[in-house]
Amino acid sequence: MKIALVHTGKAYLPEVGIYEKYFKSLGYDIEVTSISDELSHYDVLWYFMGKSGKRYNKNQYVIHEYASLSTGRFPILKDFIKKLILPKPDLRIFLNEDLKSRLNFKDNVPFEFRDMGVDDKFFDYNKDNNKNYDIVYVGAIANRSIDVALDLLISYKKNIKILVVGDVSESFKKNYKQVDFIGRVDYSLVPNYILQAKCCLNWIPDIYPYNIQTSTKFIEYFAMGMPIISNKYKWVDEYSKKMNIQYVDVFDKERVINLIDASNSTIYTSKPESWLDILNKLQLEKYFQK
Structure with a gap:
């Protein structure tokens, strides 16, 4: 099974490299691509939105991941327009509940929450x-x-x-x-x-x-x-x-x-989740088993 991680913008996305390493460890054939590349031969198209997000053949499994919202002038309007024109994927992944609520998709597409992890x-x-x-x-x-x-x-x-x-x-x-x-x-x-x-x-x-x-x-x-x-x-x-x-x-x-x-160190009684903790818990591969 071939997976394309499709970077659709200029944002720095550490999760792209994390995903690549994780899914390779599971035996998947996975590549980091851009929307200008030839994408029709992949089994899974994993878009980091942005724009585009389309499928190139009917057998492809399409994921739209939303790690952030629009910025600059009229960000709410930009996100509203995107929501109207973007094609429907097979799965959506959101950074958190706030982001999902703001985008407010009105359909029955399955979704997951995937927060940022720590390397x-x-x-x-x-x-x-x-x-x-x-x-x-x-x-x-x-x-x-x-x-x-x-x-x-x-x-x-x-x-x-x-x-x-x-x-x-x-x-x-x-x-x-x-x-x-x-x-x-x-x-x-x-x-x-x-x-x-x-x-x-x-x-x-x-x-x-x-x-x-x-x-x-x-x-x-x-x-x-x-x-x-x-x-x-x-x-x-x-x-x-x-x-x-x-x-x-x-x-x-x-x-x-x-x-x-102060010369003393800060002592925390908790710690954030690592990327591996998050991905092992989510098991996103269940949506597109080899």
Whole structure:
């Protein structure tokens, strides 16, 4: 059985590589493709939506996976239009119940929920690394208003040392001489950079749809047992309550400074699920047995 994981956009999707590795381990012939490739000879078309999502022959099993919602101007309208024009698949996979509710498909297509997992490399680490920075931020910069968080943290402590891992424009860098910007790095190296800091920053705009989507970096920080500074918003508060963990509100100056100056480590009594935990539990292969 041949499976095509069809990437339909420009978004960074770590789950694509995870799926490829997982299904290969089960003996499936699986490839990562794009919508411009020849797709008619595959048995399963697994689309990461976006757009398209069509079948090329009647015998194909088609999956539409929704890990995020539309952004930019008129995101709700964009998702509504997509819903009207997209072909009907054999299975839909949603990041969470909020996302499914917002898309609100009115049909009887089977569905599953598949939240973000954590790669094993974030559980296996040496926490005794030298701390070269007070705070590290890993992740997207564009459309995130990260300057608000940086300005706030710098105002708390003038000699603060901050590391930012992710693509940043040269014009943005010029405004922050005291921040080290190292750009995007290989995913396998991310834990090494996280461990160079005393604590981690999670910063997500409290606006739709960002505030209802899983923060991958938050759960990776959590998996590593790192103290976390974050702004408040729907997903992070619901997840923190569910996992019985606490983060420090980025707008609480006293607690942020105390966290940076503290020498003790954060101890969590729970941990996030690994990707393997999630995929083993879901057993998505039951929908298209070899």
